[in-house]
Amino acid sequence: MEYVISIAKRYNHARTHYKDPRNRGIKGAKQILGIYFINEDGKLRFRKISRLMVPYYRARLWKRRKFVCLECGYTFAGLVKKETDSLDCPNCDI
Known part of the structure; x- marks a missing residue:
């Protein structure tokens, strides 16, 4: 299961030279919408989405507390x- 934690706009740096310090900004970059999510392995990932998918993923957001x-x-x-949800202590369950 993947946990969607954020919807963000970032810049796609396609066709720019990363090694050159002059091109590390947003020169030549295009805006893209995407989601940050945590996968089954516990790693943070980014995936591009369309503007039409934003309401769907906004309903699936998880909050880190x-x-x-x-x-x-x-x-x-x-x-x-939700803010009112609570979790069981992993230390006391042992």
């Missing part, structure tokens, strides 16, 4: 759909 366990004081990060 930090949680603190009240029993053991362990701080951990997790992905939730």
Whole structure:
């Protein structure tokens, strides 16, 4: 399962020379829309999307939140759909 965490506009640097420090800006770059998502391996990836797909992916966004366990004081990060969602502590479940 992939977790969509952001919808962003970035620049496609096609046909520019990355090694040349003069072309590291947005010279010759085109704007593209895309999503940042976390795949099954836990790696952050980017995928291009069309403008028509933005409302669909906006409904599938996950939020990264930090949680603190009240029993053991362990701080951990997790992905939730809503602000009111809570996760079980991975330290106390052992």
